[in-house]
Amino acid sequence: MTTQGNESGTTTALELRHVSKFFGSVIALQDISLSVEPGMVTCVLGDNGAGKSTLIKILSGVYSPSEGEVLLNGEAVTFSSPREALDSGIATVYQDLATIPLMSVWRNFFLGNEPRKGFPPFRYLDRAYAKEVCRTELLDMGIDIRDPEQPVGTLSGGERQAVAIARAVHFGANVLILDEPTSALGVKASGVVLKYVLQARDRGVAVVFITHNPHHAFLVGDRFYLLNRGQMMETFERGAVTREQLVQAMAGGAELEVLEHELESITRQ
């Protein structure tokens, strides 16, 4: 049901066709097909152990699939490293592994894409430019860093996510993969991150939003894939699904209804 990704006429940025991944006898993913379009937020929902991490690693070039194909702009590709995926415009922002705490904000922002002056082998970092761009790009996203020289470790969790997202967007990512960007954040900070997700989308980026939170997904998603125990369970399009349906599908229906009632009775007291 999910193999056809191109019916609306837009070019598919990234597509998986019947992808499986095995680790020895463990089946981490089985027959996964999905497509990701530019200017849209594609949500992959799944609980712990659903195979989200493995899926991210395949999309971002850390693993190659055991079976099936990865298509980038309609062409089959095999990435042998995250660097290759990155060079092809696929940027991944990991939950807590996106930035290096002891390094300054601007060094983190340009890590792996350092702007340089001079001629080889005497090329050196363009520090003034880097700090300026880093500051203005982050201000554009509404994050005001006090000082580009300050270590990233001193920023809050939301700010760190934002630095990582701003970095990916600045370096022209066509596909932006976000691994649980809101899971460690408070309500307000989550809202801020979701705003960056929409800003990235409006710039024409194909955003893949991986989360276990159906409420956050519903707020920004255009298409929803439900992953469970390594298999693709259901697919919804925006407008054809309500928040309740999404939550139910995610949690396995009746079980959650009971829990919801219990919780409601507690909160009413």
Added chain:
Amino acid sequence: MSNSLLVTDERMASISTVTRILRRPEIGALLGAIVIFLMFTAVDTTGIFASLTGLARWSDVAATVGIVAVPVALLMIAGEFDLSAGVMVGSSGLFAGLLISNWHWNMWPAIAATLVFAAAIGFINGWLVMVTGLPSFIVTLAMFFSLRGINLGLTKVITDTVRVADIDEAPGYDLARSVFASEIIEPYDYKVAVIWWIAVTALATWVLTRTQFGNWIYAVGGDKVAARNTGVPVRRTKITLFMCTSMSAALVGVITLTRLRSMQAGQGVGEEFTFIIAAVVGGCLLTGGYGSAIGASIGAAIIGMAFIGIAYAGWNTDWTWLFLGLILFLAVLVNTFIGRRASGARK
């Protein structure tokens, strides 16, 4: 937005200049070096410790430590150790010495071949660490003992002694001596090795703070996974650093060989920890991701002052090791304290 801009100024002011300076990794070492210099000046019995002649003496000791300690510090910032750096001084000296005295090579091709040999050993270290995933502590410790055995074994087999001698008979020796082992600035007789030390420190500082590769060094040591995720070639960065460490040890090997005109098979053994002490005293974190090249050089200077200062004070030089032990402990204590205070970055 305008709101947050206002807040910016408020928060900027809360970081004082003092904290900014205290944040530098080498500050503890610098303060320590000043204290140690004053102390040895006070207990000096010869009256030359604080003179330019005294500087020439201890800077010579510091240079042979610092030339290797600086790349060792870079490697430590990248999160790895090289315990084979000390014995590599001996191995490379013997390698060059054998080419020259036994196979009658010209001095310069022999030095070039030695650097290639050292780069290869460094590559093997780095490659083994990256491929096996074993701690570099273990891999380079194994390399240390292997080279130590090879140094003695091969030298005995080839020369029937435990040393390689008669280097000064080789063609090209005089020029090599003027480049690696001459004295400069009469009448103090500074060793030219000091120039090499300063050059290595300056180059390493430039690379570390001003280049892309320097950014990668901090990144791979700070968080290997995050670095790889952002596209930093972790394996290449670390292997390059292992090669640099090994080649810097070879430079000291060549300096020692041209200076002494011979090489003992046991040369350099035990030095590996001196390099690590210099780097750690200089503010490098053992866990990686933090430190500086200048700090390692200041650490080397402290070691040089200790060796010469204790002799000039008229004390038995055996006490040097006790002194270095105490300095190491105090330096790490102070660095940790300062680091904790500064990374809080509140005042």
